[in-house]
Amino acid sequence: MRRVLTSLLPALLLIAAGPARAESPEGQRHAAWQACLDAAFAEHARTTSRSFAATKAVSLCHDREEAYLGALAGSPLLDAEDVARIRPALVARARDRLMGERRFSAL
Numbered sequence: 001m002r003r004v005l006t007s008l009l010p011a012l013l014l015i016a017a018g019p020a021r022a023e024s025p026e027g028q029r030h031a032a033w034q035a036c037l038d039a040a041f042a043e044h045a046r047t048t049s050r051s052f053a054a055t056k057a058v059s060l061c062h063d064r065e066e067a068y069l070g071a072l073a074g075s076p077l078l079d080a081e082d083v084a085r086i087r088p089a090l091v092a093r094a095r096d097r098l099m100g101e102r103r104f105s106a107l
Helices: 002-016 025-045 050-060 062-073 080-099
Strands: none
Touching: 025 050, 025 062, 025 080, 050 062, 050 080, 062 080
16 A cells, blocks of 8 residues: 555645646646636536536547646656556546536545
8 A cells, every 4th residue: 555655646746736837838738628628518518417518528628638648747747657547536536626526535
């Protein structure tokens, strides 16, 4: 268990710090991903359930998500393996945010 937590430490520190600063490449890509998610969710939430709209938004904004995660993988704190490991939690957190739910985990 300690080994798992130690290997996740860089990712946990990044997430605990909050979204990347807006002027950084990571921050700009994060903002673009969030804007895409919000717009896609708003469009689909009018005609479908909130859960389906959130899933659809995540699917439609996959290219911006990949750009954001690629920028994170290029940062000095994380590598591609770290990003791959935290991706499911980031996507789940984004989906929960769209649906108005709070995620009370470390991720």
